[in-house]
Amino acid sequence: MPAPYGHVTHEIRRLLNQAVTDGVAPAASCAVVLDGEALPTVTAGTAAPGTCFDLASVTKLFTTVTMLSLVGDGELELDAPVGTCLPAYAHGDKSTVTLRQLLTHTSGLPSEWRGWERALADGRAFDRRRLVDDLLGTPLEAAPGTRFTYSCAGFNTAMALAEHVTDRPWAALVRDRVLSKLGTDGIAGTPDPERCAPTEDQAALGRGLVRGIVHDEAAWSLGGLSGNAGMFATAPGLAVFGESLRTGLPGILSPALAADMWRSQLPDMLGSHFNPADPGFGHGLGLRINQQPWMGAAGRDARGHGGFTGTSLLADRDNGVTIALLTNRVSPSRDGDDATALRKAVSDVVYSGKNDSN
Template sequence: MVEGFADNGYEAVRDVFQRLHDEGRETGAGLSVWRDGREVVNLSAGWRDADRRHPWTAGTLVQTYSVSKPFVALIALAAVREGALDLDTPVAAYWPAYAAGGKDTVTLRHVLTHQAGQPRFPDSARRLDPLDDTALRDALAAAAPEYAPGTAMGEHAMTYGHLVDGILRAATGATLDDVYTEKVRPALGLDAWFAVPDEQLHRVADLEPSTAHNWDERPSAPWLAVPAGVLDPELVNSRAWRQSVFGAVNLHATASSMAGFFATLRDEDGPLRALLGPELHAAFITSQVTGHDHVFGTRLSWTLGLIRDKGKIAKGGIGGAAAWLSLRHGHGVAYLTRHLADHSRAAEVAAVLGDDLSVVGEDERAGVDERAGEDEEAGATETRRR
């Protein structure tokens, strides 16, 4: 049974969510939509646990995979706001060991826009324990980049959090989770956690890889292979993993919290602007670089932490999680799931809301959006009618 609510005008969203469970494409998920400062959809269905004894509820936390990355970026930007870091100072000025292998010109800006040349951990890290964050940081510091920093981009699929953590530790002595827990999380009012505390563990959903997908044959496989285990239920469902910080992938969150955050991304009087200040807020939500992303295999635009085109500001995660702000309709949406498969489920939800989750460069998107019409309110009205 689907539990929760969908306001008038959002019946089609509930219908799609119900169908995904009826067809067996979903085993446990949460869906939330926020608009004009309030939640207009909050739906839950399926199970939280692998034994299917505990229903998914509105308070269920689940690992979001790469939806984690914008929050890593916010941790770095909070430190920039306080003057502890600078976007364009070489990382090696804070972390001297990082200069090895030709990385002496890498900046925090390169890292946040996925241009540092380290989209994956080096082969030297292949046998490392995924929970050994010190060894993983050291491996990144010692490795040569895969391309000259600043000359190309590719999502730093597994390395994003460890890079920012290494920079923070070297510059300030604080860890990624220190800044998130003390500054970012309370400032934004998030029900989302790195290193899930003991008292929140009972809310966490077990992840379940789909048997219909051979993960070793997916295009993303080379970027996730080192260190091994990020799709392994034995690891990702363990207490040790849930209470660790693997910043690129293991933020645990509710759908409502993610949708509520994305809905307020552009608010000039919102908590995000208060946390970052006007300049960094603008850099977090506007395109900073557009080009071919070698990991995604397509042209796209990165902000300092998010993907943006003319239709949305968004981030998705391997396994099917997705969160976005619709620039045409003004709603924030999050679809979070424990059933690790593709993004077709979130895409079908997006379609009935009038959104498109295709990843394209912002400049390429312009013509499409102009033809679709420029009146956002008219589009939103039509979406509510559907």
């Protein structure tokens, strides 16, 4: 391994160990690939290279690829109203919502869907069919295509759309259309709990210390792997997906769809409502762009996603960089450090080491 890359590994190990010491997270793992060369996986705290972490919203990237695979097969259309397939969206102000809007957070849906909370308040057991109906009844907060508001509800709506069109369970669609084609066993929707880093102690919800079951409450109520959250991965496993994403998702999506996923969408989606300073970064199909608070200043052309549990995946085509950084920063409580500084520090180290080697 070239010396600069060895320095990258050393510095990442220092950062992860310091984060554990400082109480950012009890476990951390990082896998980096530079120009196709996988660096040694670095772990700290209670993590090992084979430890699975709850990816939280990094799951949205798998959702996006699954949806685009359905588009590629002609089962869905990006720019047709989803109401042509989904009866709950066939009328009223929802009748113009498109899949592209759902995948770019421009549908007008609110950030969250709280049907799970209402079910618990009513003392009802979770009934997935009833919960999905409740989800699909979520009213819009704005006209489609007039604002960007990050929406977990939108990604769960995309999941419901896929299930309705294919008449197949969401987990099976993700497995068959994405996971089975990646050549790694380091990503799963239903992991072995013994291999998983724990997340939050949710005694107030009757869950206790959550481990090997999705932390996100909406996804939990919907049975696990969902459109917004629920995927688990090891750092090396997530890096395999990141490299596939960086190199155009060969064997999964057509070059045209992979390019569309990568392309900045908000100027076209919002038109006269687009303000480059708000939200202050770009967005592709499912992909966050130029999120410098955690991607770093050198990651201006990077794509990826972060997760509430303290996870992130960064992929940069121009610079040949993939970074999978996983922590369980919500364990045992979500009230601590959100790991943004750690994610940025790791990104800065990787980009600096990459530049030093050129």
